[in-house]
Amino acid sequence: MAEWENNVRKAVPYIPGEQPKEKDIIKLNTNENPYPPSPAVKEALENFDCKEMRLYPDPEASELVNAIAGEYKVKPEEVFVGVGSDDVLSLAFMTFFNSDRPILFPDITYSFYDVWAEIHKIPYETVPLNSDFTLDPEVYTLENGGIVIANPNAPTGIYETVETIEKIVSANPGSVVIIDEAYIDFGGESCLPLTKKYDNLLVVQTFSKSRSMAGIRIGFAIGNAQLIKYMNDVKFSINSYTMNRTAIAAGTAAAKDSEYYKGTCEKIIRTRERAKNALTRMGFEFPDSKSNFLFVKHKTVEAKTIFEELKKRKIYVRYWDKPAIKDYLRITVGTSMEMQKLFDALTEILK
Amino acid sequence: MAEWENNVRKAVPYIPGEQPKEKDIIKLNTNENPYPPSPAVKEALENFDCKEMRLYPDPEASELVNAIAGEYKVKPEEVFVGVGSDDVLSLAFMTFFNSDRPILFPDITYSFYDVWAEIHKIPYETVPLNSDFTLDPEVYTLENGGIVIANPNAPTGIYETVETIEKIVSANPGSVVIIDEAYIDFGGESCLPLTKKYDNLLVVQTFSKSRSMAGIRIGFAIGNAQLIKYMNDVKFSINSYTMNRTAIAAGTAAAKDSEYYKGTCEKIIRTRERAKNALTRMGFEFPDSKSNFLFVKHKTVEAKTIFEELKKRKIYVRYWDKPAIKDYLRITVGTSMEMQKLFDALTEILK
Numbered sequence: 001m002a003e004w005e006n007n008v009r010k011a012v013p014y015i016p017g018e019q020p021k022e023k024d025i026i027k028l029n030t031n032e033n034p035y036p037p038s039p040a041v042k043e044a045l046e047n048f049d050c051k052e053m054r055l056y057p058d059p060e061a062s063e064l065v066n067a068i069a070g071e072y073k074v075k076p077e078e079v080f081v082g083v084g085s086d087d088v089l090s091l092a093f094m095t096f097f098n099s100d101r102p103i104l105f106p107d108i109t110y111s112f113y114d115v116w117a118e119i120h121k122i123p124y125e126t127v128p129l130n131s132d133f134t135l136d137p138e139v140y141t142l143e144n145g146g147i148v149i150a151n152p153n154a155p156t157g158i159y160e161t162v163e164t165i166e167k168i169v170s171a172n173p174g175s176v177v178i179i180d181e182a183y184i185d186f187g188g189e190s191c192l193p194l195t196k197k198y199d200n201l202l203v204v205q206t207f208s209k210s211r212s213m214a215g216i217r218i219g220f221a222i223g224n225a226q227l228i229k230y231m232n233d234v235k236f237s238i239n240s241y242t243m244n245r246t247a248i249a250a251g252t253a254a255a256k257d258s259e260y261y262k263g264t265c266e267k268i269i270r271t272r273e274r275a276k277n278a279l280t281r282m283g284f285e286f287p288d289s290k291s292n293f294l295f296v297k298h299k300t301v302e303a304k305t306i307f308e309e310l311k312k313r314k315i316y317v318r319y320w321d322k323p324a325i326k327d328y329l330r331i332t333v334g335t336s337m338e339m340q341k342l343f344d345a346l347t348e349i350l351k
Numbered sequence: 352m353a354e355w356e357n358n359v360r361k362a363v364p365y366i367p368g369e370q371p372k373e374k375d376i377i378k379l380n381t382n383e384n385p386y387p388p389s390p391a392v393k394e395a396l397e398n399f400d401c402k403e404m405r406l407y408p409d410p411e412a413s414e415l416v417n418a419i420a421g422e423y424k425v426k427p428e429e430v431f432v433g434v435g436s437d438d439v440l441s442l443a444f445m446t447f448f449n450s451d452r453p454i455l456f457p458d459i460t461y462s463f464y465d466v467w468a469e470i471h472k473i474p475y476e477t478v479p480l481n482s483d484f485t486l487d488p489e490v491y492t493l494e495n496g497g498i499v500i501a502n503p504n505a506p507t508g509i510y511e512t513v514e515t516i517e518k519i520v521s522a523n524p525g526s527v528v529i530i531d532e533a534y535i536d537f538g539g540e541s542c543l544p545l546t547k548k549y550d551n552l553l554v555v556q557t558f559s560k561s562r563s564m565a566g567i568r569i570g571f572a573i574g575n576a577q578l579i580k581y582m583n584d585v586k587f588s589i590n591s592y593t594m595n596r597t598a599i600a601a602g603t604a605a606a607k608d609s610e611y612y613k614g615t616c617e618k619i620i621r622t623r624e625r626a627k628n629a630l631t632r633m634g635f636e637f638p639d640s641k642s643n644f645l646f647v648k649h650k651t652v653e654a655k656t657i658f659e660e661l662k663k664r665k666i667y668v669r670y671w672d673k674p675a676i677k678d679y680l681r682i683t684v685g686t687s688m689e690m691q692k693l694f695d696a697l698t699e700i701l702k
Contacts, residue, residue: 002524002550002551002577003524003525004447004524004525004526004527004550004551005577006450006525007447007448007449007450007496007497007525007526007527008446008447008449008581009445009446009447009449009581009585010581010584011584011585011587011588012584012588013583013584013585013586013587013588014587014588014591015587016407016410016591016592019407019409019410021409027406030407032405032406032407033405034405035405036401036402036404036405037401037404037405041401041404042401045396045399045401045597048396050387050388050392050393050396051387052566053387053388053392053563053564053565053566053567053601054383054384054385054386054387054388054563054564054565054566055378055383055565055566056367056370056381056383056559056565056566057565057566057568058370058372059367059370083434083590083592083593083595084590084592086589086590086591086592087589087590087593090589090590094360095359095360096355096358096359096360097358098358098359098360099357099358115588116588116589118588119585119588119589145358146358173353173354173355174354174355174357174358175355175358176355176358199353199355200353200355208407212404212405213404213405214404214405214406214407214408214592215403215404215405215406215407215408215595215596216404216595216596216597217408217592217593217595226353226356230359230360230361232364233361233362233363233364234360234362234364234470235364236362236364236365236366237362237363237364237365237466237467237469237470238437238438238441238467238470239434239435239437239438239441240365240367240437241367241434241435241437241565241568242434242438242568244434244566244567244568244595244597244598245566245567246396246567246595246597246598246601247595247597250404250597
């Protein structure tokens with residue numbers, strides 16, 4: 001080992017779902033939306049003036065921030081934007097979880113939370129979910145340096161009510177509570193209104209799922225202006241210009257066309273509900289999902305076997321080789337046609 | 352102050368040059384390129400398939416990485432890409448400057464270095480430049496936890512030879528030395544070949560200046576594969592997908608069209624050399640610049656006065672109200688026509 005390697009921050013990174021480069025696959029492994037983004041996005045990119053690319057983008061991405069603020073009926077100074085919700089969440093961890101007390105999050109949840117805690121040197125403790133994967137708000141009264149909850153949770157898909165979330169936020173005035181609502185548009189009710197009542201609540205959402213824009217990298221946080229100012233101070237201490245000109249143009253167009261994404265979300269919800277019936281008939285069990293994925297376990301056949309057999313048939317779903325969830329597969333809800341192909345393959349595999 | 356505010360990481364952010372939203376200004380304050388990017392970039396965006404935006408981008412941005420590797424004759428595993436060189440540099444600070452010993456950089460240089468050191472809790476010491484703003488490599492033998500040097504330096508524009516840089520790199524086998532070559536394409540010789548000889552050297556460049564792409568946010572680092580692997584481990588612990596699909600498409604097209612950007616750089620160099628003569632005639636003094644800007648001081652009129660008078664005439668240059676450089680203005684080299692308007696305004700102001 002070279003001498004300089006002693007000074008290196010060594011990290012065990014988060015491993016995202018596979019992104020195979022083949023084209024003729026059915027990709028139900030990273031919770032992407034099966035529908036294209038709003039036609040307004042296409043138009044915005046068609047009207048994009050390439051000559052302006054020589055100039056830095058607006059460091060505040062004001063156009064995008066204002067469009068999001070308009071859509072969610074908050075003030076622009078209550079909105080923070082970043083390069084996907086991962087960027088926003090990592091920055092929120094850095095900004096708000098800066099004490100010696102451990103932060104808390106469920107033992108089964110988005111597996112980036114412990115990676116961010118490690119990389120930012122934040123102590124953490126995981127809190128067990130109930131055996132049915134639901135969350136007990138009473139447990140979040142332990143002394144802590146912050147709390148992060150995904151709602152709906154990943155990879156379970158379970159949605160907790162605004163009342164449950166409020167119990168946690170109100171019990172922890174000394175900590176910032178981050179609610180990661182990446183999947184909220186698929187049937188849950190957002191806790192955004194609580195940001196008016198609690199100054200320690202930060203709600204994070206993304207354009208990657210409901211708005212079909214995983215490829216352009218836009219996430220945002222909404223909270224009281226003081227929380228957002230602290231985040232911006234940290235952001236402007238790392239990179240003045242995170243949102244490029246195409247992201248600002250495309251994102252602004254998408255933010256202003258809410259009708260479109262609400263329509264595609266409704267289609268996905270209908271497909272999901274039909275999938276619940278079909279999968280039940282095939283012998284799968286799953287917690288009730290209000291997200292764009294299902295977290296399923298077969299009564300007799302091992303998850304890993306099904307995962308591998310599906311992959312042979314060019315159908316990609318997500319499997320984790322981790323003790324607590326090794327019996328489960330996470331299946332993204334695709335188009336009706338993609339789901340039919342999945343059911344056909346499963347019928348073949350399970351027979 | 353609310354109780355949760357005790358846990359907040361409080362930061363004093365870097366303040367970028369003004370980005371005024373008016374259109375009819377002459378903008379010579381943030382070292383942007385006055386020419387549009389390669390026509391290949393326009394073509395790439397015109398061919399961009401908006402439907403694919405629903406899918407995550409390639410987390411490794413392989414197309415872009417491969418194009419950069421091809422252009423600079425290195426292996427793809429020796430290339431790291433990020434959201435502008437600020438993103439790359441901040442991440443390199445996090446990754447490599449992880450000891451209790453102070454990192455070293457010049458007392459007059461890019462003013463983001465101390466901001467990154469503060470935000471990442473890295474101890475640092477600044478090393479004085481010579482009185483003519485040149486760098487003495489012998490001083491970089493103090494015990495240190497890393498070194499960062501901008502070459503050409505900002506805001507002075509002074510270029511140090513590859514031999515000078517090699518002295519610093521070879522004297523510090525125990526530290527990673529980062530050479531920030533944001534402005535190298537305007538007449539300097541890159542120290543990239545040294546990365547084959549020294550495993551502790553990381554060279555950082557950007558598409559924002561010579562390639563006229565400040566608006567799309569692409570920076571990159573080249574170094575031995577082990578350095579790059581460490582950076583990727585940290586990157587993948589923060590955000591799996593930093594480069595969006597439009598940046599990958601536009602950046603790949605630009606990386607493959609080196610002829611174009613070399614042509615615009617030559618034009619800027621010619622304009623800069625003529626500007627040196629014109630400014631000398633007007634009573635300005637400046638260190639010799641090999642960048643796309645000039646760091647000028649007038650013999651009799653105060654920098655702040657000139658800055659304000661230019662602004663009244665809608666000409667933006669950069670001024671810092673800091674003791675060591677308060678007599679200077681940094682002027683980006685624009686088109687010949689923009690420079691003529693600058694000279695006319697200066698003649699009026701100085702008369």
